[in-house]
Amino acid sequence: MSKTDLFLKAAIEEAEQGRERGGIPIGSVLVYQQKIIGRGHNQRVQQKSVVLHAEMHTLEQAGRLPASIYKQCTLYTTLSPCAMCSGAIILYGIPHVIVGENQTFMGQEQWLKEHGVRVDVMQDKHCMEMMKAFISTHPELWNEDIGE
């Protein structure tokens, strides 16, 4: 299994942990020098949080880091990052984002690219199926999470 596949798998495991606890199944990991330095999943249900999307929870778990570290990181996320999470990526200058899929939700990938962020989308079937199942069974929770 490639490193990319391994780290995306870790993000998927985060999403699955969220789902098992009744949460929104989106997960993320932050990778620096081929090691995971932060991991997290959406906390809307578990922590009643409106800001801890998976990517934000991951950044929070990684803790306060110097800009020089962020600038060498890759962020993995199971779903295309929304405006808030894309903004956090731009704020901290994370240069590379690997996205599980963008078929069930298209975030601000274009804006990320305009800011020089490399965005690779894997169109991973497992990620897609996980989100499709969640959206069809919990449409109101999903809409709340994307401000609709």
Next chain:
Amino acid sequence: MSKTDLFLKAAIEEAEQGRERGGIPIGSVLVYQQKIIGRGHNQRVQQKSVVLHAEMHTLEQAGRLPASIYKQCTLYTTLSPCAMCSGAIILYGIPHVIVGENQTFMGQEQWLKEHGVRVDVMQDKHCMEMMKAFISTHPELWNEDIGE
């Protein structure tokens, strides 16, 4: 005192609370139907948070709200909102942002406007002086907060 001045004053009081506890002096309030429904200030120092900028802390304190509420809110913030906070404003469809000042830091106001958000900048002297004093005495903390 006008309502706008009153709510900006409440955001400034939040910033001052943060400063008194050794934090970064940026504050915010969320207003719905002329009432404050959320308030907060930057939590980088106090909670070791990298995501709880003042605006994010305010949204978190306001709790989980339906999209229909956000769409009638005004967000007050003592400083021009960064990419992350602007992304959160766009995600939740908050239509109006009142900014204390954008002279010490210019955030993503243009991007907000492109998304139909009304942005009013007060160029408030108190807000400016508070940030100038903070940046000159704590440049490393300030740079960390804006990913530099």
